[in-house]
Amino acid sequence: MFRIFNVGKLKQKWMQALVMGRTFVLLSIGSAVFFIVLGLGGLVEQKLESSPLSSMKGVAAQLSTRFFVDMMAMEMPKLPKGEGEASLSRNQVAQFLVQLATNVNPFDPKSLLAGEVPGLDRDAAIPLRLGVGNQAVKGPEDYPLPANLGDKHPDEHGGEPTNGPDQGDQVPGGKGNGQGAETVRPPTKPEPNKGQDNSGKSKTNLNNYVFIYHSHNRESWNPELEKQSSNPNDAKTNITLVGKRLQEQLEKQGIGAVHSNEDYSSSIKGYNWNMSYKYSKQTVKEAMAQNKELQFFFDIHRDALRRKDSTVEIKGKSYAQVYFIIGHRNPNWKENESFASEIHEKLEDRYPGISRGIWGKSAAQGNGEYNQSLSPNSVVIEVGGIDNTLEESYRTADVLAVLIAEIVRELTEAKPVNKPVPKPAENKAVDRKTVLKKQQQTSAGANG
Numbered sequence: 001m002f003r004i005f006n007v008g009k010l011k012q013k014w015m016q017a018l019v020m021g022r023t024f025v026l027l028s029i030g031s032a033v034f035f036i037v038l039g040l041g042g043l044v045e046q047k048l049e050s051s052p053l054s055s056m057k058g059v060a061a062q063l064s065t066r067f068f069v070d071m072m073a074m075e076m077p078k079l080p081k082g083e084g085e086a087s088l089s090r091n092q093v094a095q096f097l098v099q100l101a102t103n104v105n106p107f108d109p110k111s112l113l114a115g116e117v118p119g120l121d122r123d124a125a126i127p128l129r130l131g132v133g134n135q136a137v138k139g140p141e142d143y144p145l146p147a148n149l150g151d152k153h154p155d156e157h158g159g160e161p162t163n164g165p166d167q168g169d170q171v172p173g174g175k176g177n178g179q180g181a182e183t184v185r186p187p188t189k190p191e192p193n194k195g196q197d198n199s200g201k202s203k204t205n206l207n208n209y210v211f212i213y214h215s216h217n218r219e220s221w222n223p224e225l226e227k228q229s230s231n232p233n234d235a236k237t238n239i240t241l242v243g244k245r246l247q248e249q250l251e252k253q254g255i256g257a258v259h260s261n262e263d264y265s266s267s268i269k270g271y272n273w274n275m276s277y278k279y280s281k282q283t284v285k286e287a288m289a290q291n292k293e294l295q296f297f298f299d300i301h302r303d304a305l306r307r308k309d310s311t312v313e314i315k316g317k318s319y320a321q322v323y324f325i326i327g328h329r330n331p332n333w334k335e336n337e338s339f340a341s342e343i344h345e346k347l348e349d350r351y352p353g354i355s356r357g358i359w360g361k362s363a364a365q366g367n368g369e370y371n372q373s374l375s376p377n378s379v380v381i382e383v384g385g386i387d388n389t390l391e392e393s394y395r396t397a398d399v400l401a402v403l404i405a406e407i408v409r410e411l412t413e414a415k416p417v418n419k420p421v422p423k424p425a426e427n428k429a430v431d432r433k434t435v436l437k438k439q440q441q442t443s444a445g446a447n448g
Contacts, residue, residue: 125325126362128337131348131355133312133321139359140323140382141304206256209408210296211287212243213260215280215370219302223389231304232386235263242383242393243300249401255408258287258294277367284371296408297378299370302393303385310385311392312353319351319399320384320392324358327380329368333360335376343379346403354396377411 125139220234240261247259264279265271280299288294303310303323310321324340326333340358347355362368372378381400384393 125359126328128326128358128360129341129344130357131344131353133353134356136309138305138309138356140325140356141309141385206251206254207293207412208256208258208291209293209412210247210250210255210257210298210404211260211284211291211294212247212257212298212300213262213280213283213287214240214243214301215276215299216301217261217263218265221302221384221389221393222387230386235266237390239300239302239383241390242302242397243298245394245397246298246300246401246404249398250405253401253405255405256293258291260287277369277371281371281374284374288374295375295377295412296404297371297375298404299378299380301380301382302388303382305385307385307387310388314351314353317395318392319354320388320396321354321356322347322384322396322400323356323382325370325380325382326358326360327368327370327372328360328362330370330373332373332376336372336379339377340379342407343400343403346406347399350403351399354399 127137127139130137217238217240218233218235219239220232220237222228222232224237225232225234240259243259243261247257250257260283262283264276265273268279284297312319312321324344326337326340330336337358337360344355344358361370370378370380372380383396
């Protein structure tokens with residue numbers, strides 16, 4: 001029996017088969033893992049092309065411009081090193097490393113709990129660009145969402161006023177008379193600029209390039225009201241005054257602007273706070289239909305931060321700081337970010353400290369679109385917080401008007417006031433003007 005079957009050879013062949021089988025299994029598993037990783041990499045790359053990643057772009061936003069200049073200077077001896085304070089202080093280095101490793105901001109205790117408490121980071125915006133006025137990397141602050149929403153996300157990024165939409169007129173010394181919200185909304189009638197009379201006929205050669213409006217038109221400030229609140233709102237003393245100031249200052253710079261101060265809570269039957277951006281979107285569309293020259297759109301808000309995080313002092317004067325908000329629900333949000341970056345960079349250059357940076361929000365943080373799909377030159381600007389004064393907000397509006405006017409002149413045929421403005425680079429001017437002209441031609445058909 002043993003002469004017919006060689007047990008040693010059979011055992012040797014069996015072992016070889018086992019080794020080959022194990023090798024085959026390992027190669028199969030390795031190939032499967034390789035293709036899975038490759039597929040995941042493709043998905044991540046596609047995701048990065050359409051939306052920023054907080055762990056990457058958010059951390060990169062914390063690096064100052066000088067940091068990159070100093071890095072380049074290490075390889076290019078002729079390149080002058082940056083001026084001013086060090087690129088990264090000890091505190092910044094520690095914060096940078098902690099946030100890179102754990103995605104926890106040491107200056108924001110809430111971020112430590114956000115990963116463990118469901119919904120706590122629901123309002124966490126993503127920093128796209130940070131200003132020197134926001135070294136603590138503190139994002140814009142929204143009001144708590146209603147507890148009865150469950151898993152649903154409202155169309156709103158902030159909370160409803162604590163006293164409801166009908167707070168009335170809480171002017172200093174007043175008691176508020178309340179306003180009903182049962183009237184049918186009339187057609188939108190933006191305030192005409194100084195270059196128009198009541199009939200709408202132009203008195204000057206100003207073209208209305210800028211449209212200013214307010215999705216949350218009643219946002220106010222504690223120092224301006226008799227009654228203090230964590231979310232001050234008022235029917236008269238509110239953020240629309242800042243929008244009006246911006247319009248007036250733009251006109252002084254030779255840029256025609258239209259301002260809408262429509263009070264949605266009193267002009268819309270069945271008013272719903274969570275529909276604020278739908279109401280304001282209709283306002284923007286109506287304005288575009290009425291004025292074909294409108295190309296730049298600013299939704300002016302007031303943030304919920306307290307004074308220490310919303311105020312900066314420059315040359316002995318206090319200014320309300322600003323956030324630029326970009327909605328990532330808009331598929332073309334990068335164009336809007338580019339536009340906001342132009343204003344942000346000018347602020348950083350001339351008034352360092354006023355800008356708290358550009359922040360992105362998705363639908364998880366509220367509306368996520370903010371009417372910005374209507375134009376690449378549309379942005380939400382949050383001016384100051386609940387403890388700022390109207391005077392501080394006016395100062396910031398004056399600064400914004402000068403810088404926005406410069407950008408409008410660079411991108412349109414608008415003429416400067418009193419002094420000439422240098423022409424921008426030829427290629428940039430041609431490309432952006434072409435986009436604006438196409439937008440102007442198609443905006444007339446934006447009826448829905």
